[in-house]
Amino acid sequence: MTPAADAALALLLEAAGTPKPGNVDRARDHDDLHFEQFLGGAVGARRGLDAAAEGERVGAAFEESVRGMADAAGTNTQFGALLLLVPLVKAAGDGELTPERVAGTVENTTVADAVDFYRAFEHADVALDDPPEDAGDIDARRGEKAIPALRDREITLYDVLALGADSDGVAAEWTGGFERTFDAADYIERRTGPLSERGAEAFLRLLAEEPDTLVVTNHGRPVAREVSERAEELLDAPERKVDAFADELVERGVNPGTTADITAAALFVALRRGESVA
Amino acid sequence: MTPAADAALALLLEAAGTPKPGNVDRARDHDDLHFEQFLGGAVGARRGLDAAAEGERVGAAFEESVRGMADAAGTNTQFGALLLLVPLVKAAGDGELTPERVAGTVENTTVADAVDFYRAFEHADVALDDPPEDAGDIDARRGEKAIPALRDREITLYDVLALGADSDGVAAEWTGGFERTFDAADYIERRTGPLSERGAEAFLRLLAEEPDTLVVTNHGRPVAREVSERAEELLDAPERKVDAFADELVERGVNPGTTADITAAALFVALRRGESVA
Numbered sequence: 362m363t364p365a366a367d368a369a370l371a372l373l374l375e376a377a378g379t380p381k382p383g384n385v386d387r388a389r390d391h392d393d394l395h396f397e398q399f400l401g402g403a404v405g406a407r408r409g410l411d412a413a414a415e416g417e418r419v420g421a422a423f424e425e426s427v428r429g430m431a432d433a434a435g436t437n438t439q440f441g442a443l444l445l446l447v448p449l450v451k452a453a454g455d456g457e458l459t460p461e462r463v464a465g466t467v468e469n470t471t472v473a474d475a476v477d478f479y480r481a482f483e484h485a486d487v488a489l490d491d492p493p494e495d496a497g498d499i500d501a502r503r504g505e506k507a508i509p510a511l512r513d514r515e516i517t518l519y520d521v522l523a524l525g526a527d528s529d530g531v532a533a534e535w536t537g538g539f540e541r542t543f544d545a546a547d548y549i550e551r552r553t554g555p556l557s558e559r560g561a562e563a564f565l566r567l568l569a570e571e572p573d574t575l576v577v578t579n580h581g582r583p584v585a586r587e588v589s590e591r592a593e594e595l596l597d598a599p600e601r602k603v604d605a606f607a608d609e610l611v612e613r614g615v616n617p618g619t620t621a622d623i624t625a626a627a628l629f630v631a632l633r634r635g636e637s638v639a
Numbered sequence: 640m641t642p643a644a645d646a647a648l649a650l651l652l653e654a655a656g657t658p659k660p661g662n663v664d665r666a667r668d669h670d671d672l673h674f675e676q677f678l679g680g681a682v683g684a685r686r687g688l689d690a691a692a693e694g695e696r697v698g699a700a701f702e703e704s705v706r707g708m709a710d711a712a713g714t715n716t717q718f719g720a721l722l723l724l725v726p727l728v729k730a731a732g733d734g735e736l737t738p739e740r741v742a743g744t745v746e747n748t749t750v751a752d753a754v755d756f757y758r759a760f761e762h763a764d765v766a767l768d769d770p771p772e773d774a775g776d777i778d779a780r781r782g783e784k785a786i787p788a789l790r791d792r793e794i795t796l797y798d799v800l801a802l803g804a805d806s807d808g809v810a811a812e813w814t815g816g817f818e819r820t821f822d823a824a825d826y827i828e829r830r831t832g833p834l835s836e837r838g839a840e841a842f843l844r845l846l847a848e849e850p851d852t853l854v855v856t857n858h859g860r861p862v863a864r865e866v867s868e869r870a871e872e873l874l875d876a877p878e879r880k881v882d883a884f885a886d887e888l889v890e891r892g893v894n895p896g897t898t899a900d901i902t903a904a905a906l907f908v909a910l911r912r913g914e915s916v917a
Contacts, residue, residue, distance in 0.1 A: 373678040374675060377665070387655070388665075397651075401648055434916065434917060637713065
């Protein structure tokens with residue numbers, strides 16, 4: 362399997378894993394978001410992932426993957442997962458996939474990558490928290506309008522994500538050497554059973570470890586903390602209890618999407634290290 | 640979406656559709672075949688599908704797609720579906736997707752395509768019925784060993800499938816203008832709801848219409864007829880009754896895989912005509 366194929370499969374395995382409390386999975390659609398849209402998003406992102414594996418700039422490959430995802434799925438299904446996967450795929454495309462090489466890949470991003478990233482927001486409706494006070498004219502919610510300021514201030518894509526690292530779990534991975542991604546991949550490799558099930562188990566563990574930043578953005582920090590505490594209580598619980606929690610979170614509209622993004626990235630690392638569905 | 644992306648998505652939507660009696664679906668694994676292997680097969684087939692869309696010969700694109708499928712899935716998940724999809728994708732790649740243009744695509748196959756097809760058998764374990772008496776030294780079960788005979792006798796891939804048209808539902812599509820594929824696509828387009836559900840509905844209708852030839856090969860014609868009669872009785876039944884039939888067939892190991900192949904092809908045609916998961 363090529364790195365791009367493994368990345369597409371990681372997106373599919375993440376979506377298929379069940380129960381994955383609060384997220385769409387193969388057993389649970391949301392009212393406005395269906396499992397099959399995640400299948401479409403994974404297929405649509407493939408050309409951008411291929412470009413990343415072939416050495417395209419991170420920003421350009423990311424923008425292409427998001428455009429393809431949104432075109433196929435009709436909505437934002439995997440924006441955050443692709444933001445993690447694109448540098449991972451690029452690093453895997455020209456050498457061994459190590460935390461150090463991925464860190465180098467993101468640290469080497471440029472102003473051009475930042476421009477592409479802001480363009481990607483034009484393709485998909487992404488939930489964003491209030492930006493840090495020093496963001497100002499490069500608030501990502503401004504989309505393409507922020508591009509002149511990026512160029513004036515010579516801000517790279519790494520700089521952009523560093524600004525968000527305190528409030529966004531995907532940005533924290535970028536600036537923290539993809540630590541949770543590689544830890545979760547280790548965990549997946551230690552488990553046995555179908556890979557999508559191991560992904561769901563890794564999801565619950567990640568959720569128990571840290572409040573999900575998408576839940577913080579949409580519901581506030583107390584709800585995000587409550588969800589993580591509940592996940593921790595369920596770590597060794599029978600599956601029917603996890604299923605009930607999953608149904609409850611779907612009912613409440615609480616969607617720990619950032620944790621799902623890290624799960625997809627961890628599945629990719631596990632696939633590159635030799636795990637497979639075969 | 641490109642034709643190759645639509646074909647990969649059609650494979651995923653076919654696999655996801657539930658209940659699809661006797662087949663792996665998102666709610667049912669078999670003991671030796673899991674849903675996630677179908678996700679892998681669809682991802683792995685992508686390069687061969689890309690080649691078909693870009694004008695590669697039918698046989699070469701098919702062999703590449705089967706090799707990628709088997710490499711990712713570790714088994715034969717979608718051999719028959721790819722045999723239908725590759726000429727459909729090739730026809731869609733350079734013009735309008737009509738039954739006439741697909742018929743022309745398969746009729747124009749050559750001896751070289753037949754050679755590729757026999758090579759594809761080396762990548763995957765495919766269930767085959769006893770060949771017709773006039774097959775002899777080109778019995779597909781001989782795999783690559785049959786290649787010299789193909790060349791001596793100047794047998795094209797279309798000729799090979801014409802030999803199997805009486806006993807194999809995929810071969811019958813090749814020589815019959817993909818009639819059931821396009822009919823099922825019309826049916827899918829008339830229904831509403833998520834596309835994977837419409838695929839499952841089309842599957843049940845196709846199964847009710849004609850005995851599945853993979854079931855004939857593995858269990859004999861009386862079982863195949865019984866399964867189709869039961870499917871016909873369930874056409875307007877509540878979903879729980881179809882679910883119970885699905886559980887029963889999985890229990891009995893009866894797998895109407897040829898009907899699933901035609902369902903995947905029909906989903907592809909529907910996607911090309913404008914249906915989407917968005």
